Amino acid sequence: MTPALSFDDVRCTFISKADPSQSYTAVDHTTLHIAPGEFVSVVGPTGCGKSTLLNVGAGLLAPTSGEVRVFGELLDGSVNRRAGYMFQSEALMPWRSALQNVIAGLQYRGMDESQALQQGEEWLARVGLQGFGDRYPHQLSGGMRKRVALAQTLILDPDIILMDEPFSALDIQTRQLMENEVLELWGAKKKAVLFITHDLDEAIAMSDRVIVLSAGPATHPIGEFVIDLPRPRDVAEIRVNPRFIELHQQIWDVLREEVLKGYQQQKRAL
Numbered sequence: 001m002t003p004a005l006s007f008d009d010v011r012c013t014f015i016s017k018a019d020p021s022q023s024y025t026a027v028d029h030t031t032l033h034i035a036p037g038e039f040v041s042v043v044g045p046t047g048c049g050k051s052t053l054l055n056v057g058a059g060l061l062a063p064t065s066g067e068v069r070v071f072g073e074l075l076d077g078s079v080n081r082r083a084g085y086m087f088q089s090e091a092l093m094p095w096r097s098a099l100q101n102v103i104a105g106l107q108y109r110g111m112d113e114s115q116a117l118q119q120g121e122e123w124l125a126r127v128g129l130q131g132f133g134d135r136y137p138h139q140l141s142g143g144m145r146k147r148v149a150l151a152q153t154l155i156l157d158p159d160i161i162l163m164d165e166p167f168s169a170l171d172i173q174t175r176q177l178m179e180n181e182v183l184e185l186w187g188a189k190k191k192a193v194l195f196i197t198h199d200l201d202e203a204i205a206m207s208d209r210v211i212v213l214s215a216g217p218a219t220h221p222i223g224e225f226v227i228d229l230p231r232p233r234d235v236a237e238i239r240v241n242p243r244f245i246e247l248h249q250q251i252w253d254v255l256r257e258e259v260l261k262g263y264q265q266q267k268r269a270l
Helices: 050-058 098-102 104-108 113-126 142-154 172-189 200-206 242-269
Strands: 005-015 023-034 039-043 065-070 083-086 160-164 192-196 209-213 221-226
Touching: 005 050, 023 039, 023 050, 023 192, 023 221, 039 050, 039 200, 050 083, 050 160, 050 192, 083 142, 098 104, 098 113, 098 142, 104 113, 113 142, 142 172, 172 200, 200 209, 200 242, 209 242, 221 242
Parallel strands: 039 192, 039 209, 083 160, 160 192
Antiparallel strands: 005 023, 005 065, 209 221
């Protein structure tokens, strides 16, 4: 089967703005294939290049070397138009209502206004925000804004969903609600998902596979784990499953040393 998204020996090196003679390799020798319908999470220490990898997959950043392919086609200096991207930070336009934010992508694509509004209302209902379409971002809670962002991403029906720690700023209860919401929506259409997170529990609870990245510089995969937990899953309930606990220990045994390395690097940088 042709992967939905593939990274083959990808390397990303950046030139220092302060000293152009110096360079920094954020991602090195990274190969990762994500199958259609597969939910893959990437975990690793802070600053290890997880978001860099996601930006490469989105076509927002060209790798220094290596190849990125989307359903077998080379992604060569262009935006990945088969992917939807849900950012970590707020990406809603404050001057647009929730409904207008949700349909922004459809409008950009030239869809008829009445059809776009109808789809927007349907997606607001799917994420539990029916009746909130006229609210502006500042009138919504953090969890509600994330629901709008989720609808904004999924309304475009992307074949690949890229998510960069989308729930990290939420309280634990809202976060678990959003995680279950994503799993339910993903289960309905089974799109390929590349999910970036610092939270190992979240990665295991949601994924088919978890990839562990090394501490930087020159981040690269150092572990890959198949998550053989039954679906559908409730992210709170699955945490007490004995297999979940076993997987958590196995992955943490690989991740622990890298987290300590990343922590020491941050201390030296202060």
